[in-house]
Amino acid sequence: MTAWVLVISKDYPDHWDFAQQDGFWDTRPRTKIEPGDDIFFWMSETGLIGWARATSATFKLNATHPPAHWHDVATGNYRWRFTLQTQSSTPLQTPRWKELAAATGITVPASNGRIEVKDPAGQTYLRALFKQLLEPDQPLPGGPRTYQPGDDLRTFAQRDVAQRRGQAQFRDSLIDAYNGSCAITGSTVLTVLEAAHIDRYHGDHTNHVNNGLLLRSDLHTLFDFQRITVDENLHVRVAPALLETEYGSHNGMPLKLPADPNHHPDRDALRRHRESCSWAVPEPTKN
Secondary structure (H helix, E strand, O other): OOEEEEEEOOOOOOHHHHHHHHOEEEEOOOOOOOOOOEEEEEEOOOEEEEEEEEOOOOEEOOOOOOOOOOOOOOOOOOOEEEEEEEEEOOEOOOOOHHHHHHHHOOOOOHHHOEEEEOOHHHHHHHHHOEOOOOOOOOOEOOEOOOOOOOOOHHHHHHHHHHHHHHHHHHHHHHHHHOOOOOOOOOOOOHHHEEEEEOOOOOOHHHOOHHHEEEEEHHHHHHHHOOOEEEOOOOEEEEOHHHOOOHHHHHOOOEOOOOOOHHHOOOHHHHHHHHHOOOOOOOOOOOO
16 A cells, blocks of 8 residues: 545645545546555645545546536546545644655655655655544554454454553653643644654553653654654754754754653663664763
């Protein structure tokens, strides 16, 4: 599976609404979209407006298919279609194209219209820009979940409930420790604050306040994919590719620490995270 950014003309702002109502999207040239691909809709002069998931491969249109409601249906020369399911129409942030491109590895302008995002970190970054609900089949910490014929789904359900409860408790402990504030931005919007593990999740024993940071969802994604880290002096470090984006302003800023020193992040864990970032050169340690 991959992800795509499809661009909607500013002249047709309600085409995204039509797509959600009708459950499909039409294109002029064929796009190699497959079931399960994430589709992110970008509107010229507006930014991200929607996220959907393809439920079919692209197929050729004929007279038997339901008619589209596009304003330019008569002149658009639409020949191909894929069906989709809306994931979110509520972006939490609307980065500029330059910022989005730097975070996703996109090297072409939005005017290309249909852009594939192959970088897994870029795909995760795009999903993190939208408000979403946990889906029944979404992987949880501890590894991907797959069901096979004959599996006892009750066992999976019990495991997932335990993991969700553990994650909720971990997040609550970080919210208390950081006084409900993002450790990098200071944001106090709880709905977008997440519990980020410093050392990777390996069970309940890693759900400890010293092994976590309370981060805004997009920063959590960048932290997990080694695009942002914390140096020996507890200063935020941003990957060179992001320095010219909105995230560059955080580079060199001190991490916002809990008032209680017992709740500060573990420095050895932070060191291991920094060492996993090939671009992060150690800073001189201050006494």
